Amino acid sequence: MSESPVSQEPPIYRRIADGLRTRILAGELRDGDRLPGENTLMAEHAIARATARQALAVLINEGLAVPKRGSGVYVRLFKPIRRHGSRRLSREQWGQGRAIWDADTRGRPFTVDEVEIVRQPAAPDVAAALDADEVWVRRRRYLVDARPVQLASSYFPAEVVEGSAITLHDTGPGGVYARLGDLGLPPAHFTEEVRARMPRPPETDLLDLPGGTPVIEVSRTAFTASGRPVEVNRMVLDSAAYILQYDFDA
Amino acid sequence: MSESPVSQEPPIYRRIADGLRTRILAGELRDGDRLPGENTLMAEHAIARATARQALAVLINEGLAVPKRGSGVYVRLFKPIRRHGSRRLSREQWGQGRAIWDADTRGRPFTVDEVEIVRQPAAPDVAAALDADEVWVRRRRYLVDARPVQLASSYFPAEVVEGSAITLHDTGPGGVYARLGDLGLPPAHFTEEVRARMPRPPETDLLDLPGGTPVIEVSRTAFTASGRPVEVNRMVLDSAAYILQYDFDA
DNA sequence: AAGTGGTCTAGACCACTAG
DNA sequence: TAGTGGTCTAGACCACTTT
The missing domain is CATH 1.10.10.10 (Winged helix-like DNA-binding domain superfamily/Winged helix DNA-binding domain)
Incomplete structure (x- = not known):
């Protein structure tokens, strides 16, 4: 030329x-x-x-x-789910035996797979956040309309939840937070850390992400009223599937 | 071969x-x-x-x-700023004449440039959120350590803020929220919508983003105690520069 | 001046999808 | 079977940074 x-x-x-x-x-x-x-x-x-x-x-x-x-x-299509950061975790949700996830999808069909529940030594950052050396981990993947949208790993201090339904596949009505309540440790306060980045191979596969799709990383810690940390939940969301909403007062 | x-x-x-x-x-x-x-x-x-x-x-x-x-x-380096979603907007911050931004950077040097303040017709979504046809818009870009990290556009109902310092470059002590207070419309409630996506050309340039860097889009609406919307703030953050933190109760 | 990444050409074979 | 995107070769010239 x-x-x-x-x-x-x-x-x-x-x-x-x-x-x-x-x-x-x-x-x-x-x-x-x-x-x-x-x-x-x-x-x-x-x-x-x-x-x-x-x-x-x-x-x-x-x-x-x-x-x-x-x-x-x-x-490309973009049809996000609206995830309410605060409302979804209100005591009414799990206090009445409803799964938290219902607050998000509002009737849309969702499924959970890749469930893995194991007891293991805590990674340094989780150990620090929970003040525990051994943890029970609940790993799962959420799908909406048969499409994977989120990976999640929940960590609990092993000594605290040992023997409870939190270590079982079926956690019963209200889920793990209701069970923590049964143990006398109901979550009262949450802090969520949110960041975004490009996915790495395992995430790309598990979430079936096409190129150009970032993930949103949400790391949530649950505390009792007395300030004791009882859960760390690390989530990886398909950013094309989510809008996060947070409400708060001045 | x-x-x-x-x-x-x-x-x-x-x-x-x-x-x-x-x-x-x-x-x-x-x-x-x-x-x-x-x-x-x-x-x-x-x-x-x-x-x-x-x-x-x-x-x-x-x-x-x-x-x-x-x-x-x-x-690549990753040294994020921790942005507190709720604490930073507490009444103490702007009630005492402090700029909101101080809550984020905690002493690290930051600057604002590309400031543009104009009155214009509201785009459909902003018009709907603010219930106003004309808006004052404050556009700016924030830099920390001389590096651009955020673009922001604040929208105010034009009739409400006309003649106030909100339409000026120098908004005075406490910033625009303090001025809204002066007008008898102090923000009492906020809702933030967060999503992530890849940047498009104008953002890539203004934030000086290398490839593989998503942006975080934060859209915040401020309401008075009576539920009247008084500001919409649309922000675009360099995801490599930020961790967002939200605290809330069950 | 030498080395680096940025852009571009002109081919090739492959696996996969669709009509 | 024809067309599509996915991978790869073997060159080339350029602008830029470093020494």
């Missing part, structure tokens, strides 16, 4: 990506619509395959498009 | 990325350390340039590495 590069404008792949992004954000291309593929872009812009791929990669990494092998690249 | 592909194992670029990731997460390669570059990987693994690039791109998109042109690819 040897076209004068002018070099002050963005590279070809960026200009192509910009054009497609504009059409997506303007609503001209909608959820689930098919984008022009590699071959189309090569022909339309007279570019090499790698350059066309690079343009599509921009949109994929922005989470605006999803590639489907053998089929095409498609505009 | 024509090596038997075996095809059941991951592609070359993935294996290389996996190896480097393991070394990073194990602490063998530390914050700021230089990774083997394209040329090194080409030589070590006898691969083409594009394949080496692809391997490094994996780590960059995971936010574990940052490329510096002309120099190399480096392991």
Whole structure:
């Protein structure tokens, strides 16, 4: 080619990506619509395959498009669940035998799998947070509409919960928080730490995340009224599936 | 080459990325350390340039590495600010003439730039949230240690704040919330919506984000004691710079 | 001047999906 | 079977950083 590069404008792949992004954000291309593929872009812009791929990669990494092998690249959907940070953990929820999760999905079908319950030595940070060397861990994965949306690991001081239903698959009405209440240690205060980052391989697989999808990491510690930590819950959420809501007063 | 592909194992670029990731997460390669570059990987693994690039791109998109042109690819740093969702907005903060931001940075130097204050028609979602057609908007960018970490746009019902210091660059002691108090509309309740996504071009530039860095979107609405919405604040945070903390009771 | 990452070309073979 | 995206090779020129 040897076209004068002018070099002050963005590279070809960026200009192509910009054009497609504009059409997506303007609503001209909608959820689930098919984008022009590699071959189309090569022909339309007279570019090499790698350059066309690079343009599509921009949109994929922005989470605006999803590639489907053998089929095409498609505009991506975003239909989040609203997760209420405070309301969902009110005493009324678990005090009346309802699972916390019900507060989020409001009727939408959800399932839990990959349940694993083990007793093990606590990792340093968990040990520090719970002031315990041994912990019971409850690991699970949540799916809504058959789609995985969250990984969660709950840690409990082993000596405290040993022998309770917290170490069983079926924790009974109200779940683990109701059981902590039975033990005389009802959670009264929570603190949640929230951060976002890109997923790493095990998470990408377990949550079935396409490129360009960050995860939200929520680490929650539950305290009794006297300030004793009784649970640490580490969650990894598909960011495309969630909006977190927090309410508080001045 | 024509090596038997075996095809059941991951592609070359993935294996290389996996190896480097393991070394990073194990602490063998530390914050700021230089990774083997394209040329090194080409030589070590006898691969083409594009394949080496692809391997490094994996780590960059995971936010574990940052490329510096002309120099190399480096392991990435993560030194977040802890942002207290509730404490920072307590009445004591702005009631005593302190800027809210002080609650976050705790002495670390911060600056504000790109300040823009305009009156304009409200976008549909803001109009709905504030029940107002015209709004005053305060846009700004926050920098900590000379690094941009947050973009923020605050919206106020125009008729309410017209003529107050909220429409000026210097809002006076206690900031805009104290001024709302002066107007007889002190914020009493807040609701924050949090989500994460990959940044789009204007944000990438303004926050100077390297690849693989999601943003956290926080949309906060402030209400008076009587439930009247008086402010909508939309923030975009560099996810590598922040941990959000929320405290609440059962 | 040498080395680095950024962009791009022109091919190739593969696995997968769809009509 | 034809078309799609996924992986890979073997080159090239550029702008930038470092020495």
